[in-house]
Amino acid sequence: MPPPSSPSRIRRIVTLLAWAAFLAAPLALAWALHAGAITIPERYNPWTPLDVAAEPGPLTSFKLGRARAEPALCMAALAASGLQYDPVADRETGTGCGFKDAVRLQGGRSLALSSPTVLSCRAALSFAMWERHALQPAATQRLGVPVARLEHLGSYACRDVNTGERAAQGSGRRSRHATADALDIAAFVREDRRRIVVRRDWTGDGAEALFLRDAHAGACRFFDGVLGPDYNAVHADHFHLEAGGWRMCR
Template structure:
């Protein structure tokens, strides 16, 4: 088995052990081989500037991250460190994230505000104040394959839970099947909302490896499970 190099050993190992993310299955058509030193589709500077402008307009609190290539088709290119999102009446913090592509951060910001926060208010009667994640970048393969995960290019986020303004904490692991009727409905609504914004969205109904998180990936695949 080929040895996998981790760019951030402690963070990547913890994320892999806790989330066990397998990602979606390989598409039927053969995929082009990525360069060991460059990602398959690094964003152009104008494209990245436009994305950063969009993220700023979404009132996100973030800082750009310097492009880095780690070899073995692992990179953090066109990425940001996303810390929080401002809304009209609250700030939604985001925990656990490392570098994440701007292309993934912008739909995440829209999902947090218009998908998760609205669902929290309408279904649970409280504002969203925090999104908990298992991270974003991790230099690893899709489990059981030789294909790189979306996490290897910082293009995916694993979301594990949500904290509300009234102090309630809703987790994918604890409340997808075990929560109240309203909590279960909330999680399914926000999962379905993510499917409209991300290429690949995976949750507990996909397989056991996703019992504790939603895998959100900006890959244009239109794969929702």
Template sequence: MTPTSAASSRRGLWVSLAFCAALAAGAWAVISGTVEVPERFNPWAPLDVMAEPNWLTGFKLARARREPTRCLAALAQTGMQYDLMPDRMTGEGCGFENAVLLRSAGVRLGTAPSLSCPMALSFFMWETHALQPAAKQHFGEPVVAIAHLGSYACRNVNRGEGAVPGASRSRHATADAFDIASLTLAGGQRITVRKDWSGKGDPADLLLRDAHRGACRFFDGVLGPDYNAVHRDHFHLETGGYSMCR
């Protein structure tokens, strides 16, 4: 190495070290409160469920879902009505922890679903920040009811193959999944995944497409009619599994 290249390497090293030091100092200033950052732009601030989502929302939501106490604190902000459910095991790989019975969610849900706290929190974020804006954009009115096909169920993954020995448990088996079949608008129009996911580009199809796309922002896994025949009549929404948006 020539003296010139060695000097250049040393300068590069010092620049890198200085940058890392400045970054660490800035992070410490934010954490310690020396420098005040608006909560929506502070990655260490708790999730604000009512705030307009930004580039940090996914990070804050994921952190809230990982920590039971933080998740319940965020869920308490939503205004949804729910009952805390005792932890339970119902079979091998089946049962739930930190779950709620969701009695009211701003929209009618029919039978109250049993959902893990992460699922209930993600459902609120999706319904508030994706589904309702899409409904108002395409129809000028909100969704007032959601029909579902269930949440908690002690069963394996359903790929349309029947009972498969050794198949892995579905996220439904831990109350980490929710299947959405239809939406009802304030004016009474009912939009179903089976009939209205058509590809025609009409308002009902566009609403479902936007709802599906929006769900991918707030859930770990989203499956719809384009995934396989098993999902031709509903959206499968889940947390805690593999990242997928199909």
């Protein structure tokens, strides 16, 4: 048996200590950030809440996910987002239908809606991020002017997923519309009243088509599910944007 201070035993102890330090370091860092013992810029600190106005960074999807999962965080982020909305009471209307922690969206931060519509907080928060960081930048870049108005086909509807083939009977699967987590958008209107219509302008390589494709791709950054004309015939005339559920970008 080797003596207590043999080189192999010391090596083992050193290795053990190194592993302990290696495993403890991230925990210590997380604790220090959480406790405010050390401060780092907001965009690199996972514990500071989502700021809709902040330029998206590497932690944005984590913060957005966290805010959308906790109603109080979601409402706080929404209140500072610049969206125009009224509170709306929770409602349960049937099996798998109804909404909780929703708002009646009256308008975006810098655009009007064709009519007010009820959206869950999490979907509204995704909308706020999309409008500010994807939709309006795409409009300015591709069209030279921001979008002044959105024409939508509605959000809340107690119904099943519309697959097209079995639309009459429904698919047997509740749509995200049934919980006010989805919004269908058919057209975008410029300040000069020129309309960019999903059904008419999606294809081609003109400025309108490029704008629509940027708006669609940008929605995939902030919503969980995005479906457009390339997905199926049911979506030939609108973008379906939803929060929660499976990730899809078609």
